[in-house]
Amino acid sequence: MKGIYKVSIKNSRNSYVFELKRNITILCGDSGKGKTTLYDMIHEYNRFGKESGVSVSSDRKVVAISGDDWESDIKKNSGSIIVIDEDSRFIRTVDFARIVKESDNYFLLITRNYLRTLPYSVDEIYTIKGAKNKKFEPVYQDIYKMYDRPDKNRLPFLPEVIIAEDSNSGFSFFKQIAGKNGIECVSAQGKSNILKMLKLYAEKKVAVIADGAAFGCEISDIVKQQELVPNKLAIFLPESFEWLILKAGIINEVVPDMIEAPYNYADSSDFMSWKQYFTDLLVKNSRKIQYKTYSKNKLADYYLQENNVRQIKENIKGMDL
16 A cells, blocks of 8 residues: 545544555544544444444545454455554554554554554654644654754754664764764664663763654654753654665666655555665665665765765755764
């Protein structure tokens, strides 16, 4: 399943209009905002159709799922938009993550708890705004991919330390350019270690660089840490390092629309996150010219050439490197 789907759910008291463009969307927020009401309206429509007093408009079937038969219910509703409320504890299990990975559905997950078993995007975490006519509003605002910095006049951010999510090719790239500018660059060895690393560098100006396409479960803790150290922490979350390379235009073999509109190409049955999609896109297309061949484990010299570094850095608008 791929594409953007506009969904409209209405009855005499409430109206919800929203769009889904990735396989996992998170709806969170405080009680009383209308999250459970949305789920209940869909559930009633599934049971009673028009007699429920609810109307559902979407190009894909919208299904509310709960209970012990959740796995079989998901499988028999292939190619649908699956809506699950936070009362269904199975959404926090490894088994559920496995089913999502194997599925060709889109999932709207209503939960106030961040789901560490699933790779979802910081851009697909929403809360509900509005009284009767409700809409989804992003929780984390994207200013040049520098998240939760409401005043863009505070940018660009000049770090003393860069904490990179992993120790692969992305780390190699940032370590090289950081070193040339007297900036320390360290690897967190995984996104779950970033918060611990931040506490080690609490007195310095730190930039966190991680893959935004799969960082949703960590973003809340990092933003809270940002609030504790005003003006000392920037959070740079491109879709992935591979996305940065593709955006730079140094792999001419890729059709630009495949980068700008990934929702039209990243099938949910093939890619659990857009991070995987961009990696696959870069690996396959870079192979066409041997010296451009990309590997996550070892960065080819081509990507460290001065002109290519400059082009990649042009997409890092909120940070001074």
